Amino acid sequence: MEDEREEKEMFADYHVHTEFSDDSVYPMEEVVKDAIKMEMDEICFTDHVDYGVKVDWDSGEEIHYRDGEPFANVDYPNYVMQIRNLQNLYGDKITIKMGMEFGIQMHTIPKFESLFARYPFDFVILSVHQVEDKEFWTQDFQRGRTQKEYNERYYEEMLNLVNHYQNYSVLGHMDLIVRYDELGIYPFEKVKPYIEKILKKVIQDGKGIEVNTSSHRYGLADTTPSKDILRLYHELGGKVVTIGSDSHKPEHLGAYVDETKQLLKSIGFSAFCTYEKMNPIFHDL
Secondary structure, three states, rough: OOOOOOOOOOEEEEEEEOOOOOOOOOHHHHHHHHHHHHOEEEEEEEEEOEEEEEEEOOOOOOOOOOOOOOEEEEEOHHHHHHHHHHHHHOOOEEEEEEEEEEEHHHHHHHHHHHHHHHOOOOEEEEEOOEEEEEOOOOOOOOOOHHHHHHHHHHHHHHHHHHHHOOOOOEEEOHHHHHOOOOOOOOHHHHHHHHHHHHHHHHHOOEEEEEHHHHHOOOOOOOOOOOHHHHHHHHHOOOOEEEOOOOOOOHHOOOOOOOHHHHHHHHHHEEEEEEEEEEEEEEEOO
């Protein structure tokens, strides 16, 4: 693991969606231009792949549409080509990294292993967006389960994933289930045993977690992940942290990055990370 520390204040956004995601129409080049206007140093594209509920463009399977948007994974060859083009066009003004957000489930691991082997990623976010092919945002996953059951099942899936899948950089929005919990916030202490096991494994494997600044725009009472999770991660010796806006629109890009750095500092972290070829690069907070 590299441990390069830099003097200059680094302004980076490490969770960014574009037209290549099924839930965004933000053109990739516009994202780059907007980031340059904001004087961002570095941006990492992390468009969605969710095997199990979405199909690949070249899979031969029928692609369903939702509100005019294809319910499909990233068009990989075009994604890679577009990022390379933008690196060539704007590389003197901003560093552009190629990442992806892997919405993994236990039964889809083989597909992600295959995808990871095909492209030279700089950075991969491991997110749990569905369990048993059931979505959280539609309440399909929560329906028919008690609050205890769906919270525990969510973290159980995440624990199984980190125990069986290695090709990722950080865990995305670790307590995402909170965003879609209509019964309110489930007490941290009740899921702490799961979270502690997950974080210990993450640290042991040299991986990290992200702070996802979208909690502000969703109007959540806490950060994502919660301050309790961030404190526990720090107490356990976790050092690798990335900061991402989870932007899907221009107004999201680069939002609340400074505030997040201050929060991390107040918890006791001394650095945050960017990535290159799946290796973390540390920058002082």
